[in-house]
Amino acid sequence: MQRWRPAARLDVSSTTAINWKCNLLVLSLVQVLSTLGFGLVFPFLPLYVKELGTTMGGSLEFWAGMAFSMQAFAMMIASPIWGSVADRSGRKLMLERATLGGAVIVAAMGFAQSAEQLVFLRTLQGAMTGVIAANNALVAAQTPRKQTGFALGVINMSRWVGVAGGPFVGGLLGEYFGFRESFWITGSLLAVAALAVFFWVQEDFQPLARADQLGFWQNYRGLFTAPGMPGLYALAFLRSLGATIIVPILALFVLALNQGQEHGAVIMTGLIIGASAFTSAVSAVYLGRLGDRIGHSRVLLVSSILAALLYVPQAFVSDAWQLLLLQGVSGFAVGGLIPSVAALMNSWAPGGTQGATYGLDNSVQASARVVAPMLAAALAASIGYHAVFCGAAVVYGIAAVVAWTVAQRSTGVLKGS
DSSP states (O other): OOOOOOOOOOOOOHHHHHHHHHHHHHHHHHHHHHHHHHHTSTTTHHHHHHHHOOSSOOOHHHHHHHHHHHHHHHHHHHHHHHHHHHHHHOHHHHHHHHHHHHHHHHHHHTTOOSHHHHHHHHHHHHHHOOHHHHHHHHHHHHSOGGGHHHHHHHHHHHHHHHHHHHHHHHHHHHHHTOSHHHHHHHHHHHHHHHHHHHHHOOOOOOOOOGGGOOOHHHHHHHHHHSTTHHHHHHHHHHHHHHHHTTHHHHHHHHHHHTTTOOTTHHHHHHHHHHHHHHHHHHHHHHHHHHHHHHOHHHHHHHHHHHHHHHHTGGGGOOSHHHHHHHHHHHHHHHTTHHHHHHHHHHHHSOTTOHHHHHHHHHHHHHHHHHHHHHHHHHHHHHTOHHHHHHHHHHHHHHHHHHHHHHHHHSTTSSSOO
16 A cells, blocks of 8 residues: 655746736635625525425524534535545636536525525535635645745635625625525626636646555545644634634524514624624735744734634623624634634645645534534523633634644744744
């Protein structure tokens, strides 16, 4: 059996270095369009489940949780497979698959007649999409090493811009026009993103020689055993868990803060998600570039500590505007985690494995989104909605401990090694 060994890193040639900024511009647009589209449905998804009803029985909270969890579960299974295919067939092809496939499936959700049908389509969405992982892999493979933090920060800024705008626009659409239209608009935006990738994105793809290519399990076993990578994947899991644990109950929590009045609650939910996403977008580029200069592990440690501290007061809010303000502030800290983890992964992973690296990253984050709704439901049912925010603070506190160990591993950080 072939033993795992680190592959030689692909060098970014001068020709590629000339084009990587153009690619980054187009891929940033693709990221905005895709996350804007997906973000349209977040504020009202539990309310859409309520409107559809169920033919099998079960509570609103159960089917709302299933709508989130099954999408994440399918993505957790599919992402490593797509990542491995990307390293053999090209990352641009995977991005085309994710955007075009998502366009068709999400548009179909607007025709769902029951919660069961919606959950089924959400499961297909998780298996077919994965725009963020495909985008990260393509950017990491085409960007000069010294600019990786900046480039991944730009991509994640674009992601957060879309996430910020999507819930607000989706809240308006859901409030005044209905829920189904948002799914059709999302499908259209993803179709535009797919066309942009096909016509404007260039890829200088050079697969490893057949003798250097590893089997599927060898590839991923190598990633888990590469120095420093287990800690980074643990951070990816904790960051995703902390960011998504409040999402399944947020609309219902805002509804409770709004004295049970649905009018205005959808828009406020969109504003809260948008505020956090906007501040995360601002900090992602700045902290990504700062990490290129002072070390990404420093940024990781400080960001995770601040996130833990800033989530504690959110458990004690009594009005939706207070939550809006605190989510906006905590977004600055959360925005520093994604580009830092992604940049360190690109530095520490074996060369030529960007697809597998970020495919596994996407799978790990998706596994957190499987756990998050169940954990949120358990906390909300046993203690109350406020406890979910305490849970997020604990998650980020654990992330701070893991970030400390990552900082010890990083050359020149804390130990001065």
